[in-house]
Amino acid sequence: QKEVEQDPGPLSVPEGAIVSLNCTYSNSAFQYFMWYRQYSRKGPELLMYTYSSGNKEDGRFTAQVDKSSKYISLFIRDSQPSDSATYLCASPGGSARQLTFGSGTQLTVLP
Amino acid sequence: GAGVSQSPSNKVTEKGKDVELRCDPISGHTALYWYRQSLGQGLEFLIYFQGNSAPDKSGLPSDRFSAERTGGSVSTLTIQRTQQEDSAVYLCASSLTGRDTDTQYFGPGTRLTVL
Numbered sequence: 001q002k003e004v005e006q007d008p009g010p011l012s013v014p015e016g017a018i019v020s021l022n023c024t025y026s027n028s029a030f031q032y033f034m035w036y037r038q039y040s041r042k043g044p045e046l047l048m049y050t051y052s053s054g055n056k057e058d059g060r061f062t063a064q065v066d067k068s069s070k071y072i073s074l075f076i077r078d079s080q081p082s083d084s085a086t087y088l089c090a091s092p093g094g095s096a097r098q099l100t101f102g103s104g105t106q107l108t109v110l111p
Numbered sequence: 112g113a114g115v116s117q118s119p120s121n122k123v124t125e126k127g128k129d130v131e132l133r134c135d136p137i138s139g140h141t142a143l144y145w146y147r148q149s150l151g152q153g154l155e156f157l158i159y160f161q162g163n164s165a166p167d168k169s170g171l172p173s174d175r176f177s178a179e180r181t182g183g184s185v186s187t188l189t190i191q192r193t194q195q196e197d198s199a200v201y202l203c204a205s206s207l208t209g210r211d212t213d214t215q216y217f218g219p220g221t222r223l224t225v226l
Contacts, residue, residue: 032211043115043202043217044154051212088154092211096159096167098144099215103153 003027006089006102015111019076023089023102026070030091033065034099035074038086047087048074079109113137115218117203123224124193132188132221134203140216142209143180145188148220149199157201160186161209193225 006023013019021035032051036044048063050056056063064073072089086106090099116135124130136143145157156170160180171177175193180186190197200220206213 036217041219041222043204043219045217046214049212049214094156095169096144096156096161097209097211098156098159098167098170099146099154100156101154 001026003100004089004091004102007105008103009105011105012108013079015079015081015109017079019079019107021074021087021105023072024070025091027093030093032092033072034090035063036088036090038088044088081109081111084108115203115205115216117218117221119221121222125226126195127192129191130193132201134186134218136205137216140205140207142206143186144204145178146202147199148202195225198223198225
């Protein structure tokens, strides 16, 4: 079992839809959670970062963490074609504090 | 400002050859990571450098893989006797101090194809 599991997708939605992206994790030592966005043939870029259980909002994006169930979500409101990318959940851990990533969900927002 | 840069952007090599991949981290960042992204395995950690400390090599898949970081800045990942399963995108990331709360900034990656 991987330490971070992510709904694989791909996911295709119409412009303006609300998107829900989900991950679960198994390592109780994970304390911080990140969402990275990766456009095709580019490196991942940090989208949001959360520490505690609950919601964190940034514009159209909301990150949600439920540590009791080890569940992480990213919601995108009013999705735009420019949101089309692969979304990766991640948490730092291990001897090098390296990021452990989920497998990524490829999102396409259709105009 | 300048982000993390990597070269080459693409590399095609024949099985059995050695390859070198280069990473230029963001100036002033003491922590540098190498990751590998492949279709079957996703994004995996390879090696970590922090300042002048000995590198954390716990993610290297075999002894054919090695890396160095000179002068606390530029890093080179070397793969000896490449195999077809080494085909992947190799990503470098840097962060200011290596703490959990530090953002890791990724380069665009080197796409390696082993024929």
